[in-house]
Amino acid sequence: MIVRKREMQTGAWFKIITNYLKNIKYWRKYKMNNDPVIKTFIPYGKQYIDEDDIVAVSEVLRGAYITTGPRVEIFERDLCNLTGAKYAVAIANGTAALHAACFAAGIEEGDEVVTTPMTFAASANCILYCGGTPVFADIDPDTWNISADEIEKRVTDRTKAVVAVDFTGQAVDLDRIRDICIRQNLILIEDAAHAIGTKYRDKYVGSIADMTIFSFHPVKTITCGEGGAILTDDENYYRKLLRFRTHGIIHDPKLMRQKPFNGFYEQIELGYNYRLTDFQAALGSSQLKKLDKFSKRRAMIVDIYNRELGKIPELILQKEIPDSKTTRHIYIIRLNKKLLRASRGEFYKSLNEENVGLQVHYIPVYYHPYYQSLGYRKGLCPVAEDLYEDIITIPLYYSLSDEDVYSVIEAVKKTVDKYRK
Numbered sequence: 001m002i003v004r005k006r007e008m009q010t011g012a013w014f015k016i017i018t019n020y021l022k023n024i025k026y027w028r029k030y031k032m033n034n035d036p037v038i039k040t041f042i043p044y045g046k047q048y049i050d051e052d053d054i055v056a057v058s059e060v061l062r063g064a065y066i067t068t069g070p071r072v073e074i075f076e077r078d079l080c081n082l083t084g085a086k087y088a089v090a091i092a093n094g095t096a097a098l099h100a101a102c103f104a105a106g107i108e109e110g111d112e113v114v115t116t117p118m119t120f121a122a123s124a125n126c127i128l129y130c131g132g133t134p135v136f137a138d139i140d141p142d143t144w145n146i147s148a149d150e151i152e153k154r155v156t157d158r159t160k161a162v163v164a165v166d167f168t169g170q171a172v173d174l175d176r177i178r179d180i181c182i183r184q185n186l187i188l189i190e191d192a193a194h195a196i197g198t199k200y201r202d203k204y205v206g207s208i209a210d211m212t213i214f215s216f217h218p219v220k221t222i223t224c225g226e227g228g229a230i231l232t233d234d235e236n237y238y239r240k241l242l243r244f245r246t247h248g249i250i251h252d253p254k255l256m257r258q259k260p261f262n263g264f265y266e267q268i269e270l271g272y273n274y275r276l277t278d279f280q281a282a283l284g285s286s287q288l289k290k291l292d293k294f295s296k297r298r299a300m301i302v303d304i305y306n307r308e309l310g311k312i313p314e315l316i317l318q319k320e321i322p323d324s325k326t327t328r329h330i331y332i333i334r335l336n337k338k339l340l341r342a343s344r345g346e347f348y349k350s351l352n353e354e355n356v357g358l359q360v361h362y363i364p365v366y367y368h369p370y371y372q373s374l375g376y377r378k379g380l381c382p383v384a385e386d387l388y389e390d391i392i393t394i395p396l397y398y399s400l401s402d403e404d405v406y407s408v409i410e411a412v413k414k415t416v417d418k419y420r421k
């Protein structure tokens, strides 16, 4: 009896201890699954500033000019040297660059301008600034860039220009779009805010469209803090762009109409103060020297993402066209909703909890309440609207280490596992 009782007691203790150990194991596993894959938050984008940049800016700050001066001209020359464009006008930001380009193109009330909905609002706002009407053409379902066929469908006898956006840095189908513009007598403005360093068929973006704009916002491949530029081969556009940047004012006595006091200056049309400062330009030139290494590192990260995330059937990746040798600005994953049981919102929240910085590029422009108030309605561009429901931008920037890249991939895999159907 006593022996049996002892055996039972030992058995009970054994059970208690094994259960205890099991619980620790499960708790650990549970905890591990709930601990974020990434310990320190990784943002989705970040500038890279080194000592050379700091020295370049400091030199200007110690000198005579801090607003638009010789460094702006040098930066403009640097942009021409890089791209092969004849003229460059450095300007306050990418939005001002788009505004200036629409002005130089002569957009005014009654004109229609075709653009993509899958972009930042500035690509369409610039048309409105000039009194024109943005007309949205749908995107290609694979490259996510504006579709040449859709542009052609939207051309009417009121269409004056096309604002084509190199989405994520990948060049649009420039040959076909240029062909449409030539046939239909339209001005092509390339919004290459994402695409400095990208080549289309061996020619740098910046040397192909009638006017090309860049943005140098800190999440872009190179930065001036804030900054932008318009590139063109057309001297007439160039002169207009220069005037527009500085109040519509000219200083050349030969061009003056009234010969005012001492022929000092004359305002001949409505312009703005959209000037870039010399210290921003110095930063721009210094950053341009690193463009090649920035582009290469971004391409390496894109290759790793493509290779690893491409193996996950629950994700769809942006298709790359061989004509574009892309300097990628952002990396987007598209959720394959047939294989996942999470909405984009749920997936985003969960992945964000793994300490991965995320964004959505973009809400279709005409979804914004302001555009809705102008009469635009959902349903205009179904391909872009479908894409919007499924996309999330994950981290991509020069200083992202391989270790960070692989932890982002781990975090994405964990989130996919969580929501797999």
Ligand SMILES: Cc1ncc(COP(=O)(O)O)c(C=O)c1O
Pocket (backbone or CB within 6 Å): 093, 094, 095, 096, 098, 119, 120, 122, 123, 165, 191, 193, 194, 215, 216, 217, 227, 228
């Ligand atoms: C496609 C596109 N166009 C234009 C702009 C405007 O550039 P900025 O912010 O320099 O005014 C942006 C900015 O993010 C953009 O993404």
